[in-house]
Amino acid sequence: MAGDRIAGFRSKSGSLISIYASRPSPGGFPALLSELTRSVRDRSADLDRSAEKSARNDCERIRALADRFEAEVAPAYAVFASEQDGLFEVQPLGHPTADVSMLGPRPYMRPLRAAPRLMRGALLIADRQNARLFVSRDGFVEELGGGFEADIGSRRFGGFAGYEEQSVRARADEAAARLWREAGDMLLAAHMDRRFDYLAVGCHEPDADEIAGNLHPYLSRLQRVVFSATPQKVSAQSLRAKVMSIEGDLRHARQSALAGRVCDTGWSGGNAVLGLAAVLEAANTQAIDTLVVAGPFSRPGSLCDECGHLSRTGESCPVCGHQMFDVDDIVAAAMDATVAAGGNVSQIEVATPLDVEGVGALTRFPVGV
Ligand SMILES: [Zn+2]
Missing domain, CATH: 3.30.420.60 (eRF1 domain 2)
Known part of the structure; x- marks a missing residue:
């Protein structure tokens, strides 16, 4: 899967841009890409000189994609770019996603990981x-x-x-x-x-x-x-809407059952963790079997690109001592860590008891918090 390859992209200096853009009304891509790259350019001011220059050049290159996107038909696109790491990757997506732009040492994979599973x-x-x-x-x-x-x-x-x-x-x-x-x-x-x-x-x-x-x-x-x-x-044509509604209902029922299982297991003292702090701890010990996120729940945090340690806050890594990167969405980093360790991730689209916790996980073994 293309996502596995992209997940391996790295930028030591933190100049890796991830942009997701869903097709706007016709003629809307230039404005959308300008808006998404503007926030990346603003944030790149915190990087060192060469990383900032790399990010600015990439922003230009991404804005220049507008004509191509207008001419093509994909419902959404993902772009991953870091000039100084020799990276420029454009991916047409099969489903619309939230419009989002991120800058950091690693690609932002969450919109891909949250995409509805195909049936x-x-x-x-x-x-x-x-x-x-x-x-x-x-x-x-x-x-x-x-x-x-x-x-x-x-x-x-x-x-x-x-x-x-x-x-x-x-x-x-x-x-x-x-x-x-x-x-x-x-x-x-x-x-x-x-x-x-x-x-x-x-x-x-x-x-x-x-x-x-x-x-x-x-x-x-x-x-x-x-x-x-x-x-x-x-006819195949007339059944399409029926299939969409059947699969939507099935997906929601399965998500609801999964979120309920995580909450019940956690509340009854079984192999599950609830809440962001416990989930990060479980991710750090590679204990997560299935990570479950309530809708768009996200929080900022810190990531050590050297050893992968995740935390809510931190300047230097408590495990290896390297400088940590601030990230806007530490939940996304926990999703990456879970997949990298062979686990599954699921983002829940319906209201469930997990909404109170934001995030939870079934674990392979008990995790002390
Ligand atoms: Zn570390």
Whole structure:
């Protein structure tokens, strides 16, 4: 992933600029980039002469990107630059982000780390006669296969009227079950190829359990969403808004559960820490398994670029004695440290009990504070 490579960028003198800019209304990039680079230029006055010059030159170069950004289509861009470290990297982003500019020894990764995780979803749209399959991937929806039709047969049985009606219905049920299983087999193959995060069943809602009951257990055990739809009336295009809303709801439910788990574990004395001071301590001891941040919560702090030590305040590093850098967002530095140590980070977009603490983490072992 590109983010891993960028996370390794360093500037010893603290002249590394990170800028995130979301597409403004047409013609707005020149003003936006001017504004974002202005605050970097102001802050660069605190650096040594050569670092300040490097940052000023980079600001010019970044402002000159406005025409290119206007002409292209990406919803947002990230730029990382430090002339004196031989670095100038422009990354188109798939999602809008907050407009932000930072200056420091390390790249500001938080907007990348906070981006919504992409999902892969299976969509089975079916009634008793027809079934269609769609796969959503990274926000795009495409149809899988050309659709399925139940083979009801046309043979009429002789015999009593009642018996005949019963047998016709039984054959229709059998044909529907076969139809769903057949469609399910194709979905299963796609699932084995690359795992789905959820299964959405679009149907006449009372049929949902019966449809799911005819699928392979791998599919029927996936987190399931049911919505009202008929196979004749859907298209990849028309399902896109539905998929966005399904994935938004799933993401929020998972975030809410995760934040609740961190709080419950912390409050009950388990392997979790709550609050910024405890999280920084846990990050410094590489104890964090999963770092969870409540929305935009951030605080300034200090970072030792030499050994990576994080603290709320400090001139020199208590571990290695080097001069520490002031950073505007020490939470972002804790996210970087967590990922570097093999842990996960999650930024919560919904209100949860974690809002009171700002930040918390599940830890691999108990952390004394
Ligand atoms: Zn240090």
